[in-house]
Amino acid sequence: xxxxTPHTPQEISQMLERIGVGSLEELLAVxxxxxxxxxxDVVPALPEYQIERRxxxxxxxxxxxxxASFLGAGAYRHYAPPAIAALAMRGxxxxxxxxxxxEVSQGYLQAIYEWQSYICLLxxxxxxxxxxxxxxxxLAEGSIMAINATGRARLLVSRAVDPRYRAVLHTxxxxxxxxxxxxxxxxxxxxxxxxxxAAIEAKKYAAVIVQSPNFFGVIDEIDARIRAAIExxxxxxxxxxxxxxxxxxxxxxxxxxxQIVVGEAQSFGVALAYGGPYVGFIASTAEHMRxxxxxxxxxxxxxxxxxxxxxxxxxxxxxIRREKASSNICTNQAHCALIxxxxxxxxxxxxxxxxxxxxxxxxxxxxxxxxxxxxxxxRFEAPFFNEIVxxxxxxxxxxxxxxxxxxxxxxxxxxxxxxxxxxxxMAATELxxxxxxAKLTAALREVVHVAxxx
Amino acid sequence: xxxxxxxxxxxxxxxxTGAPGRATEYVERSRPHGEFLPPELLRSDLPLPDNSELDxxxxxxxxxxxxxxxxxxxxxxxxxxxxxxxxxxxxxxxLPGFRDLHPYAPDELAQGSLAVMYELERSLSSIFGMAAFSxxxxxxxxxxxxxxxxxxxxxxxxxxxxxxxxxxxxxAHGTNPASAAMCGFKVxxxxxxxxxxxxxxxxxxxxGDDTAxxxxxNPNTLGLFEDRIAEIAAAxxxxxxLMYYDGANANAIMGNVRPGDMGFDLMHLNTHKTFxxxxxGGGAGHGPLGVAAHLVDxxxxxxxxxxxxxxxxxxxxxxxxxxxxxxxxxxxxxxxMRSFWxxxxxxxxxxxxxxxxGAEGLTSVSQLAxxxxxxxxxxxxxxxTTPYPEIxxxxxxxxxxxxxxxxGVRALDIAKALLDRGFMAPTVYFPLIVPExxxxxxxxxxxKETLDLFIEALREIVETAKxxxxxxxxxxxxxxxxxxxxxxxxxxxxxxxxxxx
Ligand SMILES: Cc1ncc(COP(=O)(O)O)c(C=O)c1O
Numbered sequence: 021x022x023x024x025t026p027h028t029p030q031e032i033s034q035m036l037e038r039i040g041v042g043s044l045e046e047l048l049a050v051x052x053x054x055x056x057x058x059x060x061d062v063v064p065a066l067p068e069y070q071i072e073r074r075x076x077x078x079x080x081x082x083x084x085x086x087x088a089s090f091l092g093a094g095a096y097r098h099y100a101p102p103a104i105a106a107l108a109m110r111g112x113x114x115x116x117x118x119x120x121x122x123e124v125s126q127g128y129l130q131a132i133y134e135w136q137s138y139i140c141l142l143x144x145x146x147x148x149x150x151x152x153x154x155x156x157x158x159l160a161e162g163s164i165m166a167i168n169a170t171g172r173a174r175l176l177v178s179r180a181v182d183p184r185y186r187a188v189l190h191t192x193x194x195x196x197x198x199x200x201x202x203x204x205x206x207x208x209x210x211x212x213x214x215x216x217x218a219a220i221e222a223k224k225y226a227a228v229i230v231q232s233p234n235f236f237g238v239i240d241e242i243d244a245r246i247r248a249a250i251e252x253x254x255x256x257x258x259x260x261x262x263x264x265x266x267x268x269x270x271x272x273x274x275x276x277x278x279q280i281v282v283g284e285a286q287s288f289g290v291a292l293a294y295g296g297p298y299v300g301f302i303a304s305t306a307e308h309m310r311x312x313x314x315x316x317x318x319x320x321x322x323x324x325x326x327x328x329x330x331x332x333x334x335x336x337x338x339x340i341r342r343e344k345a346s347s348n349i350c351t352n353q354a355h356c357a358l359i360x361x362x363x364x365x366x367x368x369x370x371x372x373x374x375x376x377x378x379x380x381x382x383x384x385x386x387x388x389x390x391x392x393x394x395x396x397x398x399r400f401e402a403p404f405f406n407e408i409v410x411x412x413x414x415x416x417x418x419x420x421x422x423x424x425x426x427x428x429x430x431x432x433x434x435x436x437x438x439x440x441x442x443x444x445x446m447a448a449t450e451l452x453x454x455x456x457x458a459k460l461t462a463a464l465r466e467v468v469h470v471a472x473x474x
Numbered sequence: 475x476x477x478x479x480x481x482x483x484x485x486x487x488x489x490x491t492g493a494p495g496r497a498t499e500y501v502e503r504s505r506p507h508g509e510f511l512p513p514e515l516l517r518s519d520l521p522l523p524d525n526s527e528l529d530x531x532x533x534x535x536x537x538x539x540x541x542x543x544x545x546x547x548x549x550x551x552x553x554x555x556x557x558x559x560x561x562x563x564x565x566x567x568x569l570p571g572f573r574d575l576h577p578y579a580p581d582e583l584a585q586g587s588l589a590v591m592y593e594l595e596r597s598l599s600s601i602f603g604m605a606a607f608s609x610x611x612x613x614x615x616x617x618x619x620x621x622x623x624x625x626x627x628x629x630x631x632x633x634x635x636x637x638x639x640x641x642x643x644x645x646a647h648g649t650n651p652a653s654a655a656m657c658g659f660k661v662x663x664x665x666x667x668x669x670x671x672x673x674x675x676x677x678x679x680x681x682g683d684d685t686a687x688x689x690x691x692n693p694n695t696l697g698l699f700e701d702r703i704a705e706i707a708a709a710x711x712x713x714x715x716l717m718y719y720d721g722a723n724a725n726a727i728m729g730n731v732r733p734g735d736m737g738f739d740l741m742h743l744n745t746h747k748t749f750x751x752x753x754x755g756g757g758a759g760h761g762p763l764g765v766a767a768h769l770v771d772x773x774x775x776x777x778x779x780x781x782x783x784x785x786x787x788x789x790x791x792x793x794x795x796x797x798x799x800x801x802x803x804x805x806x807x808x809x810x811m812r813s814f815w816x817x818x819x820x821x822x823x824x825x826x827x828x829x830x831x832g833a834e835g836l837t838s839v840s841q842l843a844x845x846x847x848x849x850x851x852x853x854x855x856x857x858x859t860t861p862y863p864e865i866x867x868x869x870x871x872x873x874x875x876x877x878x879x880x881x882g883v884r885a886l887d888i889a890k891a892l893l894d895r896g897f898m899a900p901t902v903y904f905p906l907i908v909p910e911x912x913x914x915x916x917x918x919x920x921x922k923e924t925l926d927l928f929i930e931a932l933r934e935i936v937e938t939a940k941x942x943x944x945x946x947x948x949x950x951x952x953x954x955x956x957x958x959x960x961x962x963x964x965x966x967x968x969x970x971x972x973x974x975x
Contacts, residue, residue, distance in 0.1 A: 022839035023830035024558050024750075026921040032845065035922060039848045039865075044841040047848065047865060050731045053704055060729060061600040063593075065832030068562055075826060078793070079571030081586030084579040091576040094813060101500050103527055109564065111545030112538040117554050118756035119541075120901075123953040124893050126484065127540030128755045134488050137971040141521050147969050150756070153612035156813040164656075184813055191774070191809035195623050195657030239515055269507045271517040284813065293567075294587045295577035295814025296612070297758030309967065315756065320963035327484070328955040332963040338615070338652035339904070343661040348652035351613040351746065355754025362534055365488050368497030368524035377504025384510060403511050423580065431578050450501050 023065070088456040089428040090386070092407050092447025093235070094155065094182050094262045095298070098375065099451055100289040104362045113358060118315070118351070122330040123322075129329035132317040132354065135361040142267040143259075143281040144274025145303035150315035151357040152349060155262050155284025156188035158300030159229065161347055162282035163189060165304070165311045166227035166256035167198065168346070176225040176255075178203045178211040180234035182262055183436035201225075209238040209400025209409065213245055220249040227280070231260035232273070235436075236445065237383070237407025238400055241276040256280060264288055264360075265449075266405045268376030280304045289363030290356050299356035310336060313347030315354075378450035379406035382457075386448040389461045395468045399443050407447045409433065412468055415444050421467035427460050482954060485536040489971045492525035521973065540954050541755070542898055548924050550850075552869045552901035552913025553647065553695055555725045555747030557843075560830065563750060563823035572822055577814040581799045587818060588798035591778045594825045595762070601836065602724070602741060603734020604764035609816035610774040613759030614722055616811060617742030618653035618689075620763050623808040624740060624772040625687050625716050626657055631806070634714065637686035641710075643672050645695045645905040650720060659686060666907060670696040670862045674705050685715035692719065692736065693726050693867035695905045695913070697847060707737025716740060716769075724748045725917065726844055726868035729837025739766045749824035760820035771806040776815055842918035843868040846925060850916050853929035857936045861908055869915035871908050878910055883939035883946045885910040890957065891935045891949040897928055 021027070027035075032044070041047050066074065089097065108114070112127070119125030119132075132150045139148035152158045163175055175193075177186055179202050186200075193200060201219060206212035211230050220228065228250055234240040242250070242257055250257050259273035261283030273281045286298040302312055310333065318332035338345040367375065383406040390396050390410050399409040412418040415432040422429045434441025448457070507516050525533070543549070549556035567573070575587055595607045611617035622640065629637045640654035643664045651661045662680050667673035672690065688710045692700040700706070707717050719733040719741035725748045727733075733741045745751050746759040753759070765773060779801040780793075800815065831839060844867050851860060851870040858872040874885040889899030889912070901913040916925060939946045950956065 022835045022837075022842060022918060023827070024560055025839065025842050025918045027842055027845075027918075031922045032842075035845055035849045039845075039852055041848070041865065044845060047844055048726075048730045048841060048867075050699070051701070051704070054731055054736050056603070056729075056732050056735055060833035060836070062597045062828060062833050062836075065835050066829045068830065071562060071826055071829045072566065074829065075566045075822070076569060076571075078586040078589050079566075079569040081589060082571040082575050082579070082584055084575055084583040085570065087583070089576060091578045093578055095577050097574075097576065099500055101498075101527070103531055105568075107531060107534040107538070110535070110538040112541040112543045113755055114564075114752045115543035115545045115549075115556075115559050116541055116755040117549070117551055117556060117753045117898075120551075121542070121889065121893060121899050122958050123890065123950050123955055124542035124898070125540075125755075126954050127537030130484065130487070130540070131534070131537050132756075133970070136969055137487075137489060138522070140970045147967075153616060153758075154813040156810070157612070157616070182813075184810060187810050188812060191623065191811055192619075192656075194808060195619075195626055195659075197658070239511070241515070267517075268520060269511070269517065270515055275517075291573045291819065292576050293573055294575040294579070294584065294816075294818040296812070296817040297760075297819060298813065299758075309969075316967075316969055318963040319968040320959045322955040322958050324956045326955060328958045330958045330960060330963050332960070332969075333967060335964070338648035340648070341652070342648050343651035343655040345648070345652040345655075348615040348619055348649050348656050349613075350615045350647075350649050351744075351753070351757040351759035353612075353758045354756030355752075356758055358755065361488075362530065364522060365525060365530045365533065366498065366527060367500060368492065369520040369522040370495060370497045370524050371500055372522065373507075373520055374499075374501050374504045377507055377510075378501055380507060380510040381504060403515060428576075428579065428583075 084428065087426050087428045088459045090430045090446040090448065090460065091428055093431040093445050095292055096263060096287045096447060096449055097292060097451055098265060098287050098449055101366050103366055104289045104359055107362050108359045119331060126329055129317050131358050131361055133319060133329055135357045136317060138361060138364050139301050139303050142272065143303045144272030145281050146306040147309055148301055148303035149312050150317055151353040152300040152302060152314055153353060154298045154300045156185040158282035158302050159185045159260055160189050160192035161313045162258050162280045162302050163227055165280060165308055166258060168311050169256055169308060170226040172224050172226040173197055174199045174223060174225050175227050175229065176201050176203060176219050177229040180205045180211050180236060180240055181229055181231040181260055182235045185260065208402040209236045210240045210402050213243060216246050217249045220253050220255060224253065225255045227256045227258045229258045229260060231262060233263055233266050233405040236400055236409045237404040238402045239270060239405060247277045258282060263405060265376050265379055268372035269380060280308060285360045288360035290359050297353060297356050299353040299360055311346055314349045314352050375450050382448040382452045383408060386446060386457050389457045390464060393461060393464045393468055396464060406449060407445060409443050410446055411443045413442055415441055418467050419444060422463050425463035427463050429460055485533050487971050488533055489523050491529060492523040494524050496526050497524035498527040547896050548920060548928055549898040550900050550914045550916050551898060552915040553722055555915060555917055557750060557917035558919035559750050559752040563826040566826050567819040567822040585798060588778050589793035590825050591816060591821055592780055592798055593793045594821050595778060597828055598762055598764065601728060602764055603732030604741060605767040606770045606773065607762045607764045608773040608777065609762050609821050610811050611761040611763050612812055612817055613757060613761045614742055614744040615649035615653055617761035617763040618649055619656055620774055620811050621718055621740040621742060622653055622657040622659065622687060624769055627772050627808050628769060629686060637684055639684050640686055641680060641688040643690065644907050646689060646691060647695060647722065650689045670698050671700050672706055674702050674709065677706055678709055681709060681713045683713060685713050687716045687718050689718040689720060691723055693723050696862055696871050697866035697869040698862055699867055703736045722747060723868060726840055728840040729833060730840055739769060745820060745824040750827045751820045751823045758817050760817045772808055774811045775804050775807045775809060776800040776802045777804060839918050846916040846918055846920055850914060850925050854932060857933050869913060872912045873908055874910035874912060877936060877939060881939045881943040883943050885912050887946045887949060888912060888935055891946050893950040894952045895931045897931060
């Protein structure tokens with residue numbers, strides 16, 4: 021019998037009789053030409069305790085927890101109070117579907133309304149949607165909003181935007197005839213203003229896309245000069261936020277000109293979980309309201325005269341508009357958005373400010389420590405949030421040596437930027453300890469030294 | 475139902491409670507941001523509320539009390555497969571070794587997670603008859619888009635870019651045409667025949683050398699098995715097109731018939747339906763994409779690659795005695811669909827469910843899902859029209875059209891009346907071809923008693939409608955709010971809290 025099925029053999033016979041069919045096989049009869057030719061090749065069923073045992077053994081084959089880790093690059097290790105899981109894992113939230121029946125979904129709808137509000141308050145935007153899959157797809161969907169708003173089929177994206185986000189943008193644009201041009205990175209680690217302006221003046225773009233803090237951890241606002249060029253050309257400025265904790269310290273993208281803000285909120289209490297599920301957000305000025313993809317929760321009134329929440333502006337969506345919808349998204353990331361909302365509710369303004377501040381503090385401690393090692397330097401000079409690009413010589417070799425010494429020092433930038441194959445992207449968060457930094461520094465001293473000797 | 479009842483007031487918005495400085499401290503105080511960055515880069519204020527942990531716990535617990543999930547009652551939402559979500563799966567996904575692994579952890583330190591992905595991918599390939607699966611897409615719609623991008627690239631490589639049309643039956647889910655449009659294809663909508671199925675004759679009329687993909691759901695969204703699928707697939711293949719299987723209804727076919735054997739080249743699964751991953755109030759989902767051999771090279775990156783580690787083969791499970799790596803170097807790939815590799819925590823849940831069942835269990839799951847749906851159909855057909863009165867698969871549609879003519883009571887009213895009786899409503903007004911449609915999917919995890927109770931509740935609603943239609947049209951009356959002014963919600967959008975005054 022299947023797991024979690026309640027039927028007794030007697031009930032099965034009674035039900036078959038009521039339906040008027042002789043057997044379960046008869047109920048699901050298919051013509052022999054399409055019937056499976058061989059038995060399914062899956063592991064035999066296991067009792068629950070053995071499932072746990074086997075899965076624990078698999079989990080134990082992941083060994084990264086034995087290392088001091090400075091991995092970031094779009095996924096961050098932050099403190100998540102246990103109250104988050106206690107609340108989010110309540111069965112009412114966990115086992116609900118999308119709140120189509122608003123009268124019995126008021127709690128979830130209110131939580132999503134609160135999530136939309138938090139995202140607006142943090143980004144300075146006027147509206148936010150109920151979530152999209154993750155940061156990269158948020159960028160792709162936000163770009164499509166700009167393409168639809170301007171009727172232009174060309175995007176300009178900074179090379180300092182997360183390379184995976186850019187790759188996903190390319191994948192999405194593969195189906196449409198969209199051209200993507202790139203802006204070079206300046207010597208200080210920020211998007212190069214001159215090449216941005218030259219590009220914007222040369223061609224008509226739907227959007228200019230900049231990330232801040234950018235992939236290198238550098239704070240990379242769209243500066244006033246670029247903003248002026250954008251305004252003249254009627255291009256939509258899009259800001260990407262992949263480390264949401266930064267919003268607790270840095271000024272909101274609305275203040276530096278963004279019309280659309282897309283990003284990743286994994287840092288708000290969502291587990292790393294080897295890459296997912298995470299939670300993307302899209303926020304914008306009010307003028308883009310009818311182009312924003314996905315679910316939107318609105319506050320209205322009910323027929324008893326009270327306040328009530330409901331999914332709204334559904335005329336944008338696939339179930340109504342089919343091929344004319346603003347996006348194909350249906351299932352989004354509601355539960356991760358709920359987690360992020362609970363996180364923000366728990367830490368509050370005070371806590372978010374502190375967490376952001378500790379990220380600033382620990383990453384500077386990290387920068388000071390690693391650059392004390394001979395042969396190691398920071399590649400970029402511009403101010404950073406919680407990540408730094410550290411020049412070490414041969415990044416791949418140094419990383420391997422550090423790993424042998426119990427340290428995951430970061431991401432080899434050469435993986436995405438051949439010109440930076442001498443550098444490692446390192447992150448420090450509030451969870452990074454002085455001991456971990458000391459361990460990294462000591463290991464670097466040995467490894468960089470060894471590398472130089474070779 | 476008491477906790478969802480009308481006499482419980484809504485908790486205030488989180489923004490309207492608390493006081494500055496009241497938040498529980500989870501980390502130490504930081505030094506002022508101005509010590510680290512120039513003031514022009516910093517925000518001047520952070521207008522978020524500070525609430526104590528207790529107040530936050532009460533807030534969200536109260537919100538949960540105003541939310542209906544499977545754990546509270548029967549959830550026959552057609553097309554959504556709202557089956558029981560086993561708690562062991564969550565416990566396993568939450569093991570620190572899985573939960574805390576960073577996506578950029580080196581492959582050699584992520585062997586357990588890679589093994590999970592590999593085993594799930596291989597098992598799904600066998601269950602559904604595909605050459606390979608990618609766990610990259612985040613949900614069903616995302617996988618549809620990925621599949622159509624695969625098709626587009628495949629045709630481009632073959633010099634067949636003139637294939638611009640995607641055929642979608644009129645019973646298809648809205649994501650099918652929306653995904654096709656996002657991929658730059660022209661959508662051809664195909665009318666269903668009198669039996670509620672795709673007609674071979676109709677499809678022949680639209681097939682040609684401009685056909686790219688035919689997207690089908692089988693069983694379709696009426697719950698009917700497309701019994702001429704082999705002929706349809708042959709016709710599409712004859713003109714050089716590809717067959718796409720929307721696997722939202724895969725709970726009806728496991729161990730019974732495989733998309734690969736039916737002639738499909740591409741497919742997705744909604745493992746957040748079929749494989750018990752909790753839907754979480756609207757995601758996160760998990761949408762594995764399966765392909766036949768000729769399309770494997772086009773799958774999104776990365777792909778999990780297995781390398782035998784040279785030990786003698788004493789395999790008990792596909793991953794024993796193997797080493798794994800993430801393969802990004804796939805020149806024909808459409809590229810990545812998302813930031814990272816997969817909704818990995820959900821892959822763990824799906825694999826855990828697979829272990830709980832094995833091949834026989836999955837076969838039985840589908841049989842009992844179909845048994846439950848037919849039992850419900852026969853019961854409901856005593857008092858509501860079932861436009862397709864034949865054996866269905868895992869779900870079926872009923873229509874309130876006649877009841878509406880007779881009493882004015884619509885499908886929507888029936889849905890709302892069910893809420894008052896402690897049941898989630900079926901899917902209503904979908905598929906679009908059935909007027910006043912109620913689409914019901916009980917799933918295999920419901921007992922006969924629950925189905926009987928639901929049938930009696932529905933019967934009572936229909937009888938009440940005939941006697942006192944106004945009372946049904948007034949429903950729901952026992953829920954925390956009544957029917958909501960949707961027009962006002964759309965005309966005067968209030969999508970966020972604002973500081974007043
Ligand atoms: C038939 C069908 N196809 C596709 C989808 C889309 O799947 P998802 O919501 O996972 O994107 C759904 C479910 O919502 C569906 O029922």
